[in-house]
Amino acid sequence: MAVKKHSSNLYGYVFSFLRNSEDSQDIVQDVFEKLWKNKKKVEVEKCKAWMFRTGHNTLINFAKRKQRTVYNTELIPEQINLDNRFETQEIIDLALSLLPPLQKSIVLLRDLEGYKYEEIAEILEISDSQVKVYLYRARKKIKKQLGDLTLIQ
Numbered sequence: 001m002a003v004k005k006h007s008s009n010l011y012g013y014v015f016s017f018l019r020n021s022e023d024s025q026d027i028v029q030d031v032f033e034k035l036w037k038n039k040k041k042v043e044v045e046k047c048k049a050w051m052f053r054t055g056h057n058t059l060i061n062f063a064k065r066k067q068r069t070v071y072n073t074e075l076i077p078e079q080i081n082l083d084n085r086f087e088t089q090e091i092i093d094l095a096l097s098l099l100p101p102l103q104k105s106i107v108l109l110r111d112l113e114g115y116k117y118e119e120i121a122e123i124l125e126i127s128d129s130q131v132k133v134y135l136y137r138a139r140k141k142i143k144k145q146l147g148d149l150t151l152i153q
Contacts, residue, residue: 002047003032009113010055016108017059019093027062031055052109052123060101095145103138110135 010031015024031054035042042050096104105124109115110131121128 002044002051003035006048006051007032010051013052013108013113014055014059016112017104018062023062027055027058030058046122049119049122053125056105056124059105063101091146092142095142098145099138099141103134103141106131106134107138107142 007028011024011028014027015021018024031051034054035051096107099107102124106120109120109123115123117128117131120131
């Protein structure tokens with residue numbers, strides 16, 4: 001039941017982080033496999049948070065292994081073709097890709113998936129106040145990146 005109820009939201013979160021359908025499906029499937037293996041340990045009421053926390057941890061490990069996330073803001077000019085204008089989503093994706101994984105996860109969970117601060121805190125195993133601080137810092141970085149991108153174009 002939990003798999004059916006939360007699979008599309010979990011996939012949406014993972015896909016927003018990776019922007020790759022095949023890798024996202026693999027990670028979601030991995031989460032479901034881990035849930036099956038731990039079904040006796042996971043409380044039904046906390047299943048959703050457990051799945052998202054497991055998905056988050058799997059994403060972080062995947063990103064580290066694949067080194068897909070670029071953190072060096074000096075690379076922005078190399079990634080932008082100055083002759084073409086970016087679509088809004090591409091600009092947002094680029095700004096998100098520059099965030100550290102925890103901040104990116106918080107932004108995606110809050111702004112894309114619509115989770116409350118308390119839910120995000122439970123999923124990521126941090127305090128509510130840490131969620132608010134990381135979200136503030138992430139939004140500030142995104143705003144700065146978007147300002148820098150408009151200067152480049």
